[in-house]
Amino acid sequence: xxxxxxxxxxxxxGDLDRIANVARRVAARKDQGNDVVVVVSAMSGETDRxxxxxxxxxxxxxxxELDVLISTGEQVTxxxxxxxLESMGYKAKSYCGWQLPLVTDSAFGSARVTEIGQDLVMKDxxxxxxxxxxxxxxxxxxxxxxTLGRGGSDTSAVAVAAALxxxxxxxxxxxxxxxxxxxxxxxxxxxxxxxxxxEILEMASQGAKVLHTRSVELAMRYRVPxxxxxxxxxxxxxxxxxxxxxxxxxxxxxxxxxxxEAKITLSGVEDKPGVASxxxxxxxxxxxxxxxxxxNSSADGKTDITFTIPEADLAxxxxxxxxxxxxxxxxxxxxxxxxxxxxxxxxxxxxxSGVAAKMFATLAxxxxxxxxxxxxxxxxxxxxxxxYAELAVRALHDAFELDRTS
Amino acid sequence: xxxxxxxxxxxxxGDLDRIANVARRVAARKDQGNDVVVVVSAMSGETDRxxxxxxxxxxxxxxxELDVLISTGEQVTxxxxxxxLESMGYKAKSYCGWQLPLVTDSAFGSARVTEIGQDLVMKDxxxxxxxxxxxxxxxxxxxxxxTLGRGGSDTSAVAVAAALxxxxxxxxxxxxxxxxxxxxxxxxxxxxxxxxxxEILEMASQGAKVLHTRSVELAMRYRVPxxxxxxxxxxxxxxxxxxxxxxxxxxxxxxxxxxxEAKITLSGVEDKPGVASxxxxxxxxxxxxxxxxxxNSSADGKTDITFTIPEADLAxxxxxxxxxxxxxxxxxxxxxxxxxxxxxxxxxxxxxSGVAAKMFATLAxxxxxxxxxxxxxxxxxxxxxxxYAELAVRALHDAFELDRTS
Numbered sequence: 001x002x003x004x005x006x007x008x009x010x011x012x013x014g015d016l017d018r019i020a021n022v023a024r025r026v027a028a029r030k031d032q033g034n035d036v037v038v039v040v041s042a043m044s045g046e047t048d049r050x051x052x053x054x055x056x057x058x059x060x061x062x063x064x065e066l067d068v069l070i071s072t073g074e075q076v077t078x079x080x081x082x083x084x085l086e087s088m089g090y091k092a093k094s095y096c097g098w099q100l101p102l103v104t105d106s107a108f109g110s111a112r113v114t115e116i117g118q119d120l121v122m123k124d125x126x127x128x129x130x131x132x133x134x135x136x137x138x139x140x141x142x143x144x145x146x147t148l149g150r151g152g153s154d155t156s157a158v159a160v161a162a163a164l165x166x167x168x169x170x171x172x173x174x175x176x177x178x179x180x181x182x183x184x185x186x187x188x189x190x191x192x193x194x195x196x197x198x199e200i201l202e203m204a205s206q207g208a209k210v211l212h213t214r215s216v217e218l219a220m221r222y223r224v225p226x227x228x229x230x231x232x233x234x235x236x237x238x239x240x241x242x243x244x245x246x247x248x249x250x251x252x253x254x255x256x257x258x259x260x261e262a263k264i265t266l267s268g269v270e271d272k273p274g275v276a277s278x279x280x281x282x283x284x285x286x287x288x289x290x291x292x293x294x295x296n297s298s299a300d301g302k303t304d305i306t307f308t309i310p311e312a313d314l315a316x317x318x319x320x321x322x323x324x325x326x327x328x329x330x331x332x333x334x335x336x337x338x339x340x341x342x343x344x345x346x347x348x349x350x351x352x353s354g355v356a357a358k359m360f361a362t363l364a365x366x367x368x369x370x371x372x373x374x375x376x377x378x379x380x381x382x383x384x385x386x387x388y389a390e391l392a393v394r395a396l397h398d399a400f401e402l403d404r405t406s
Numbered sequence: 407x408x409x410x411x412x413x414x415x416x417x418x419x420g421d422l423d424r425i426a427n428v429a430r431r432v433a434a435r436k437d438q439g440n441d442v443v444v445v446v447s448a449m450s451g452e453t454d455r456x457x458x459x460x461x462x463x464x465x466x467x468x469x470x471e472l473d474v475l476i477s478t479g480e481q482v483t484x485x486x487x488x489x490x491l492e493s494m495g496y497k498a499k500s501y502c503g504w505q506l507p508l509v510t511d512s513a514f515g516s517a518r519v520t521e522i523g524q525d526l527v528m529k530d531x532x533x534x535x536x537x538x539x540x541x542x543x544x545x546x547x548x549x550x551x552x553t554l555g556r557g558g559s560d561t562s563a564v565a566v567a568a569a570l571x572x573x574x575x576x577x578x579x580x581x582x583x584x585x586x587x588x589x590x591x592x593x594x595x596x597x598x599x600x601x602x603x604x605e606i607l608e609m610a611s612q613g614a615k616v617l618h619t620r621s622v623e624l625a626m627r628y629r630v631p632x633x634x635x636x637x638x639x640x641x642x643x644x645x646x647x648x649x650x651x652x653x654x655x656x657x658x659x660x661x662x663x664x665x666x667e668a669k670i671t672l673s674g675v676e677d678k679p680g681v682a683s684x685x686x687x688x689x690x691x692x693x694x695x696x697x698x699x700x701x702n703s704s705a706d707g708k709t710d711i712t713f714t715i716p717e718a719d720l721a722x723x724x725x726x727x728x729x730x731x732x733x734x735x736x737x738x739x740x741x742x743x744x745x746x747x748x749x750x751x752x753x754x755x756x757x758x759s760g761v762a763a764k765m766f767a768t769l770a771x772x773x774x775x776x777x778x779x780x781x782x783x784x785x786x787x788x789x790x791x792x793x794y795a796e797l798a799v800r801a802l803h804d805a806f807e808l809d810r811t812s
Binding site: 016082 | 422
């Protein structure tokens with residue numbers, strides 16, 4: 001019997017009516033003759049409500065206790081979904097993370113899954129039960145409650161699917177698939193029928209809010225086929241799977257846009273070994289995640305270093321860099337949040353030449369200046385001024401003909 | 407170092423301000439040089455809110471899943487209290503039932519404690535931590551979440567105190583102790599400084615809402631000294647302990663009143679073996695708990711049987727008795743909720759004669775007719791019409807001079 005893991009996010013289980021809707025979708029899969037394991041998030045808003053209770057007490061609550069607190073959110077949902085399915089005449093059983101157990105390391109608030117117990121679930125499935133698992137939560141080796149971080153229910157679902165060697169992991173969300181770009185930016189955005197793990201991973205890293213990055217990494221490592229679906233309609237979703245020959249025909253598969261970054265420039269820095277290390281180790285110590293880094297070669301023994309960081313860390317990073325500037329006797333320091341990073345992504349880039357040239361020409365034709373460029377094997381990112389971001393996305397979407405069905 | 411278990415009910419942890427108040431009371435005990443374990447209930451109203459979510463789905467939700475659902479209430483409280491204590495500079499650590507573990511049988515919704523793990527708690531206490539335990543909940547041998555039934559947090563507290571061999575178990579509630587009778591009925595009601603396990607057990611059975619019956623049974627079995635206190639003031643509470651010589655001086659210690667019963671009379675029943683068995687086994691099968699039973703001896707080979715049941719079961723019980731009446735060819739069947747059971751309780755009754763006579767005379771003097779009488783070694787109960795209940799309580803409280811300090 002095929003085994004399907006279905007994951008439903010907070011919006012999909014936001015109230016009792018929506019939980020009933022989820023129950024019908026779960027029952028439909030069961031009725032089709034599948035074994036079904038369901039992974040659910042907390043009802044939308046619940047995690048935030050619980051966190052706000054804790055932060056009213058103290059701005060920095062204990063991470064261990066915060067996980068005890070917020071893990072109640074999913075526990076409520078699994079019970080309500082099990083009760084709903086049983087009231088519909090199905091046999092169902094819920095599991096908290098510790099009951100499976102879903103074992104993690106002890107990094108409260110961002111724990112990583114290390115092992116998943118399968119015995120109870122396999123027994124329940126063999127007895128015809130629908131198994132419901134609380135997403136987002138686990139237990140460490142010392143029986144402490146842990147949580148996997150925001151979006152962690154995706155990770156729970158993929159990890160459970162990998163452990164149970166499921167045939168498919170369905171990620172039900174409030175959009176009905178993965179699009180070539182944000183439909184809010186251009187109505188020409190087209191839903192992709194199929195996308196490779198590597199591509200969706202790059203999209204998530206570049207700001208597309210589809211799947212939690214770690215869940216895709218996990219799916220890729222264990223080759224778990226994912227499908228992204230809407231829980232509110234019956235549209236076919238997007239299959240996320242291994243690279244296949246039909247994907248390679250297109251050089252570019254998607255355009256993403258990240259408005260939440262800022263850039264910092266240290267100019268007139270002496271061009272000698274240890275300078276970059278000095279800067280970026282200080283930022284790492286302060287938990288600032290640096291994205292793009294560009295250093296120009298210099299003629300006069302001086303160089304300029306520019307890098308991007310999350311917009312929220314701009315003030316903190318400028319503070320740190322002021323100190324560094326003095327130490328390194330750099331000529332100038334500047335920072336700006338008036339940037340956007342526009343990226344084109346596609347596995348096909350590896351075998352198509354001229355993709356970068358076409359991207360730069362497209363932006364130039366629109367009169368958009370490129371401030372920074374960064375490339376990987378399957379992605380090219382350009383930093384432009386924020387006001388040009390949407391224009392850039394639309395122009396690139398047209399230039400690479402992403403509205404055309406492949 | 408003395409070990410104190412403190413239990414705080416739902417009203418005491420009803421919001422963040424009240425949780426802060428509880429934290430100060432816990433901290434005070436810790437500062438006095440005690441090891442402290444705290445047992446807390448769900449925030450008031452939370453358990454009802456969760457149950458109503460489930461019963462909106464179906465009138466009879468799965469008991470296993472209901473326990474998963476409602477056990478989240480205490481889990482929220484333990485985390486918030488731990489966060490509060492840590493923000494005050496104390497080391498604290500919370501435990502759900504399954505984490506200790508507090509092991510129970512598998513009677514979902516009314517589970518009984520079978521074993522409590524002590525290793526984690528003893529280690530935490532040795533390291534100077536305040537330990538916070540979720541009341542009301544446990545785990546069965548198959549890692550299912552269980553709950554102990556309404557008022558179960560008292561039972562959790564006593565069970566934990568017994569397992570850890572605590573020196574004292576403080577039950578903090580919204581009243582500041584055990585009174586000679588309900589202060590809402592007479593302003594002469596006096597707080598008792600000390601009461602015996604057997605007396606408070608009898609009071610709880612007779613309708614006084616002080617402590618959960620099962621928690622007193624447990625405290626009595628393991629000789630855990632209890633003290634009932636208010637969490638809202640610093641009044642000295644009532645110590646519940648083993649019988650001591652000073653208690654025996656008074657014949658009667660308290661007057662209770664239960665307005666929530668009803669009585670049923672089957673009259674003209676043939677007086678032969680098996681009749682009572684026929685009636686009460688049918689009621690037991692229907693889960694009707696019978697309290698008092700009175701059968702008059704008969705002259706004509708016929709007898710009348712009268713018994714009391716919870717008022718809520720009156721209609722159901724009458725239905726059952728209609729069938730029994732036909733089978734037994736009884737002359738008449740009647741039922742009435744217009745009754746109240748007034749009881750006097752005291753260990754001293756065992757050695758004082760004339761207590762019953764004084765009770766009956768007191769009621770007669772007020773013109774109150776006694777409809778049923780039942781006695782135990784340390785209790786006499788009289789059923790009277792509901793309208794006389796408060797008058798009876800006040801008259802008995804005066805007659806036995808319960809307002810006088812012993």
